[in-house]
Amino acid sequence: MAHPQVAAFARLAKENEKPTRQLAGQKTLLARTMHDIRYDAIHDEILVGNPFAQAILVFRGGANGEEPPIRVIQGPQTQLRSPDRVEVDPVNNEILVANRDAVLVFPREAHGDVKPLRIIRGPDTGFRSARAVAVDAINNVIVVNVSGSRTAALEVFHRTDEGNAKPRRVISGPKTGLSELEQMQVYPPRGWILVAQTSDSSFQEPTDTFVGVWSIRDHGDVPPRWKMGGEKSTLKKPRGIALNAKNKEVIVADMRLNAILTFYFPELF
Amino acid sequence: MRHCTERGVKSALSILGVLASVAGWLLFAADGDGLRTGSRAAIGSFAGFPELRSYKPLPELAGEMCQWLPASASAAGFGFLRERALTSRPASAPQAEERATGEWDRSPVRVIRDSYATYSAVAVDLDSGEVYLQDENLFGFKVFNRLDNTPPTAAFTEPKRIVAGINTKMEFNCGLYVDPASGDVYSVANDSVDTLVVFPRDARGNVAPKRELSTPHGTFGIAVDEARQELYLTVQHSNSVVAYRKMAAGDEKPLRTLQGPSTQLEDPHGIALDTKNGWLFVSNHGHARREPISDWDSDATTSLDRQAIARTGGYFEPPSITVYPWGAKGNTAPLGIIEGPRTQLNWPAAMAVDSERGELFVSNDVGDSILVFRTSDSGNVAPRRFIRGPKTGISNPTGVFADTKNQELWVANMGNHSATVFPLLAHGDVAPLRTIRSAPLGKKALGIGNPGAVAYDSKRNEILVPN
Structure with a gap:
């Protein structure tokens, strides 16, 4: 993107309504290719990755303008290589990073060149390419989305698993419709997993794109509980997903539309 | 939660047991062969309404599945969980009963989308007197007369031609070059499509390119050496500059490729050529690492790789402009570096060179300015001129073009849907000579560009969108 930024929009913003604030500039340490962003409501912090500088950046929740991060995880001891997607567990005070063949877990308040607390890595993990991670602190599991070329899976681990751990559940197979997976969220009170699928992001308008909903209790080759998409939805290439539980809304970032769409989805909550 | 689930299952099993007893009595104990025969025949046939045919218990996950809080969890953390539990439906029903699947196609209740063109790059066809603006928001490019000037009261200026649509293969493009001889238009893909596309001067609408070149992922800037018939592209993802034959397809x-730690290429963006001196300029945002991610999309990392990574890691450098001799390849160190607080660089993007005057123009995105350096500058130097201020109309400039024939400087403003043109020697807070606007005056661009993720700030009721 010619201009990297993190923009904040009012929940009820529509069409061309301008952002309430924009975080951008040299001091922010932001780069393009921010494939994940997390808001920690307990500690009022924003987390994003910078894959070009192999770093995780943590900002104040109300950060604005050219404001630097309050903490940066970066350096050789971190083992960060392609911190494409990040997750925060505010209950257990941890930051989780999908890092290609591994999931790295750091203390939430880590700053600088720190070693991971735990690493899930090894042949039994099934990580061909760990693309995203989400933590469910109520049910005490983490979900990792694993993508390869036209194959993908959602793997459920115990939250404290480490090393060459075998996933407790694996959702994968032709009935799932999973292929190239993007940002992921969990909804712990009901054990849902939500994942955006671009199918093949190298195409401008790929087929088989959707937002799928599974349960953390699902296993095997099972179709999604709900499959969001279709003509009315106008979704073309959903890549990002967030939940607003209070208003029972699912918020989707669509790459092809260059837009943010909000859906009312009371069944989910 | 597990307690609740077990109780629910027990209740369901009790009810099933009672139903089974009643059904058994009806089938086998009640009077009449006819009833028994009819009921047996009914077993295995469709009842015509939803019925329980069978059930299969879900396997339990190993490990505790109830709400669990470690001793380290804060009181705030517990409160957060409790609040979420209160605002949600209790998960008391057995999950097996909820395993309905279905399509879910409904209209969004709200859409945030910039409906206007947002210009990431600019190039002028000096032969035809036309200006090309790359639209990174709606995709494609728009063509205007060089002398077009949108009046302040007008909502926008209608373009002469638009090249856009799925056949054009343009999506998130951010670099433009117009061949001064043929009028061919080159457009650089910054994401997804990984293809440099070339169109003839008179292209219009949703047309396929006349030529395509597969490029590395994350190309940004373009420069062409017409004398040597070579084309240069910066590559953000691999911290490199790649040189192709101009007519490559x-x-x-x-x-050749310029890449490696000595090059000091750090998230390279713009690129410009000084053909008089044979110098190549590259602007860098300063996001660095001690090993290139040349295998960005490879599947696995070997243990040897991991050992290497353990000795390396990412780091941040100040923004810079690195200068190389023509033909530089491999791990070649720059001849000079413009870097430091006096430079005022703040996410420098596209650049242009006036070889005759020996000046380098830099679009300085977050500085909302154009910075002008001497091509011979190096080190922590202040720009010799700048264009910046409220009169200029410059907002998040990412594209610049030096028109030495007409002595004008064009700026593409990502921040306000416009391109502005100044005298080549303009300095300070000066009004543009002309402005081409594609949205009403003062309409700020949303700046959404390839939103790969989204988050919800529940404290401020805001949607957070990164690019």
Whole structure:
């Protein structure tokens, strides 16, 4: 993107309504290719990755303008290589990073060149390419989305698993419709997993794109509980997903539309 | 939660047991062969309404599945969980009963989308007197007369031609070059499509490119050496500059690649050529690492790789402009570096050179300015001129073009849907000579560009969108 930024929009913003604030500039340490962003409501912090500088950046929740991060995880001891997607567990005070063949877990308040607390890595993990991670602190599991070329899976681990751990559940197979997976969220009170699928992001308008909903209790080759998409939805290439539980809304970032769409989805909550 | 689930299952099993007893009595104990025969025949046939045919218990996950809080969890953390539990439906029903699947197609209740063109790059066809603006928001490019000037009261200026649509293969493009001889238009893909596309001067609408070149992922800037018939592209993802034959097509490989720690290429963006001195300028945002991610999309990392990574890691450097001799390849150190607080660089993007005057123009995105350096500058130097201020109309400039024929400087403003043109020697807070606007005056661009993720700030009721 010619201009990297993190923009904040009012929940009820529509069409061309301008952002309430924009975080951008040299001091922010932001780069393009921010494939994940997390808001920690307990500690009022924003987390994003910078894959070009192999770093995780943590900002104040109300950060604005050219404001630097309050903490940066970066350096050789971190083992960060392609911190494409990040997750925060505010209950257990941890930051989780999908890092290609591994999931790295750091203390939430880590700053600088720190070693991971735990690493899930090894042949039994099934990580061909760990693309995203989400933590469910109520049910005490983490979900990792694993993508390869036209194959993908959602793997459920115990939250404290480490090393060459075998996933407790694996959702994968032709009935799932999973292929190239993007940002992921969990909804712990009901054990849902939500994942955006671009199918093949190298195409401008790929087929088989959707937002799928599974349960953390699902296993095997099972179709999604709900499959969001279709003509009315106008979704073309959903890549990002967030939940607003209070208003029972699912918020989707669509790459092809260059837009943010909000859906009312009371069944989910 | 597990307690609740077990109780629910027990209740369901009790009810099933009672129903089974009643059904058994009806089938086998009640009077009449006819009833028994009819009921037996009914077993295995469709009842015509939803019925329980069978059930299969879900396997339990190993490990505790109830709400669990470690001793380290804060009181705030517990409160957060409790609040979420209160605002949600209790998960008391057995999950098996909820395993309905279905399509879910409904209209969004709200859409945030910038409906106007947002210009990431600019190039002028000096032969035809037309200006090309790359639209990174709606995709494609728009063509205007060089002398077009949108009046303040007008909502926008209608373009002469638009090249856009799925056949054009343009999506998130951010670099433009117009061949001064043929009028061919080159457009650089910054994401997804990984293809440099070339159109004839008179292209219009949703047309396929006349030529395509597969490029590395994350190309940003373009420069062409017409004398040597070579084309240069910066690559953000691999911290490199790749040089191709100008007429390269298909899967043709680069003639050479400039890449490696000595180059000090750090998230390279703009690129410009000083053909008089044979110098190549590259602007860098300063996001660095001690090993290139040349295998960005490879599947696995070997243990040897991991050991190497353990000795390396990412780091941040100040923004810079690095200068190389023509033909530089491999791990070649720059001849000079413009870097430091006096430079005022703040996410420097596209650049242009006036070889005759020996000046380098830099679009300085977050500085909302154009910075002008001497091509011979190096080190922590202040720009010799700048264009910046409220009169200029410059907002998040990412594209610049030096028109030495007409002595004008064009600026593409990502921040306000416009391109502005100044005298080539303009300095300070000066009004533009002309402005081409594609949205009403003062309409700020949303700046959404390839939103790969989204988050919800529940404290401020805001949607957070990164690019």
